Amino acid sequence: MEFSVIIPTYNRAPILADTLRALAGQSVCAPDLARGLSYEVIVVDDGSSDSTRSVVEERQSSFPVDLTYNYQENRKQGAARNRGASHARGSFLLFLGDDIVPRVDFLQRHWEARQTRGQTGEDSKVVVIGYTTWGDGLKVTPFMEYIGEHGWQFGFSLIKDPESVPFNFFYTSNLSIGRRLFLDSGGFNEEFQEYGWEDIELSLRLSKSGTRLVFQESAVGRHIHPTSIRSFVARQLRVGFSAWNFYRIHPEAAEFLNVFRVPRYSILDHLRMRALAWACRFTEYRRSPNLTRFYPDLMSYYYNLGILKARNGKRI
Numbered sequence: 001m002e003f004s005v006i007i008p009t010y011n012r013a014p015i016l017a018d019t020l021r022a023l024a025g026q027s028v029c030a031p032d033l034a035r036g037l038s039y040e041v042i043v044v045d046d047g048s049s050d051s052t053r054s055v056v057e058e059r060q061s062s063f064p065v066d067l068t069y070n071y072q073e074n075r076k077q078g079a080a081r082n083r084g085a086s087h088a089r090g091s092f093l094l095f096l097g098d099d100i101v102p103r104v105d106f107l108q109r110h111w112e113a114r115q116t117r118g119q120t121g122e123d124s125k126v127v128v129i130g131y132t133t134w135g136d137g138l139k140v141t142p143f144m145e146y147i148g149e150h151g152w153q154f155g156f157s158l159i160k161d162p163e164s165v166p167f168n169f170f171y172t173s174n175l176s177i178g179r180r181l182f183l184d185s186g187g188f189n190e191e192f193q194e195y196g197w198e199d200i201e202l203s204l205r206l207s208k209s210g211t212r213l214v215f216q217e218s219a220v221g222r223h224i225h226p227t228s229i230r231s232f233v234a235r236q237l238r239v240g241f242s243a244w245n246f247y248r249i250h251p252e253a254a255e256f257l258n259v260f261r262v263p264r265y266s267i268l269d270h271l272r273m274r275a276l277a278w279a280c281r282f283t284e285y286r287r288s289p290n291l292t293r294f295y296p297d298l299m300s301y302y303y304n305l306g307i308l309k310a311r312n313g314k315r316i
Contacts (some may be wrong), residue, residue, distance in 0.1 A: 002111060003039035003177065004088030008080030009098035013051045015224050016043070020056070022101045024064055027108055039113055040066040041093075042215020044084045044280060052216045063195075074207035078188030080199035081172065085182055091122050093182055097173035100221040101135060101232050110176045113216035122180050125211045127203075128172035129165065130219030131156060141284055143229050152236075153227075168256070169201030169213060174221040181211065189249065192213030195238035195315070197246045229281045241316050257312070262304040273301045 005023060011014050038058040041063070045052050058167055062084040072083055085093055091110075094110060096102065103109075110128055117122055133155055134140045149157040185206055192198035203213065241256045244266075255261055276298055280291050309316050 001038045001090045002038075002041065003092050003094045003107060003176065004046040004090035005041045005094045005096055006044065006081055006084035006085075006088065007096050007098050008044045008046055008077045009052055009072070010046045010077075010080075011048045011050045011052070012098045013048070013055045014173050015099045016052060017055050017059075018061075018095070018101050019098060020067070022058055022104070022106075023096075024059070025104060026102070027105045034065045037107060039090060039107060040064070041090075042068050042084045042087055044080040045069065045071045046076065046080040047072065060315065070251060075190065076193055076198075077172075078192055079190045082190065085179065085187060088179055088269065091120075091179060092124075092176050093179050095123060095172040095174075096221065097132075097206065097223070099225040100132060100173050101224055102174075103220040103222070106130070106219055106221065109216060109219035112221060113214065114176075117183065117214065121198075122178060124178045125181060125209075127170070127174045127181075127206070127211060127213050128219070129169060129171050129213065130176075130221055131215075131217045132171060132221050132223050132246050133168070135222040135224040138224070138226055139285075142287065142290070143232070143280070143284055143295065144227055144290050146292055147227065147232060147299075148223075152232075152295075152299050156215075156217075159215050161198070163212075165202040165213040165215050167207040167213060170199050170216070172199045173218065173223070181206070185209075190247060191249070192242055194242040194245075197233055197239070197242045200272040201246055201249065203209050204253065207293075229277070229284050229298075232299070233277060236299055236302035237309075237316050239307040240308075241305040241310045242306075243303070244307055244310030247263065258304075259307055264299075265304075273298065 006180045024250055043056050070083055081095060085230050113128045114120045117126060134144060147153040151158055154171060158294055189201050246258060247259045278292050280298060283289055283291050
């Protein structure tokens with residue numbers, strides 16, 4: 001078996017149903033398109049209180065490949081992915097977000113990414129990231145365009161060489177990795193309880209052992225998760241807070257994480273940034289006036305606040 005598709009999920013039953021529907025309709029399942037590619041789908045429910053279990057179980061009998069459901073008390077996404085990997089049988093793990101709807105040729109493109117690079121063996125040290133873009137039918141705001149291409153959520157427009165991608169592009173919304181490589185690495189560090197960094201922390205460890213990250217733009221997953229400035233500001237606080245934990249584990253990453261170059265914000269600075277946040281939110285769904293040039297400063301500010309809270313022993 002080539003792939004074990006692992007989907008950690010938490011209270012997103014309606015979108016998960018769309019993701020499973022897309023996986024059931026993969027081109028490799030069609031008799032006239034099949035190329036001998038086999039896979040399974042493993043859903044790990046991280047303590048959901050909605051109808052996630054029934055969404056999976058109602059589809060199991062008719063699903064074209066093995067579809068399994070695993071439940072755990074809420075332990076966050078890193079632990080959920082580790083649990084899925086422990087049950088996987090495929091040569092490669094394909095981590096997929098529960099709000100990502102893959103294109104019909106998604107699995108085939110991930111496999112072709114490995115074939116063309118001669119990386120189909122179990123000893124492969126190549127990790128493949130696909131392209132995650134916004135879902136069809138979503139109203140994509142200038143802010144969503146910004147975070148999707150310029151490095152705050154994803155940064156695909158910043159990739160200069162698809163054959164040698166920096167370790168911090170390890171996007172587990174759409175990524176395949178050798179099962180043996182993953183298990184030998186120890187998997188995701190489950191100390192990360194706030195949002196983010198457990199994937200980049202694993203990537204940093206893998207990069208030190210010679211693992212190479214490559215980008216396969218044709219392996220497309222569509223992100224069905226409208227995002228606002230307000231919700232992303234809250235995310236940035238959590239990411240900054242979690243960055244301090246990353247630094248404690250990897251002090252050598254201090255410069256990358258920017259944990260010691262946080263500006264000293266005056267009361268006036270705080271007032272200005274909050275006014276800027278209000279202005280950006282007010283114009284979020286408009287093309288004019290164009291405030292996109294202020295997005296980097298705004299996102300940096302809330303990331304830095306998260307770092308400061310963690311450094312000072314406060315909660316977010």
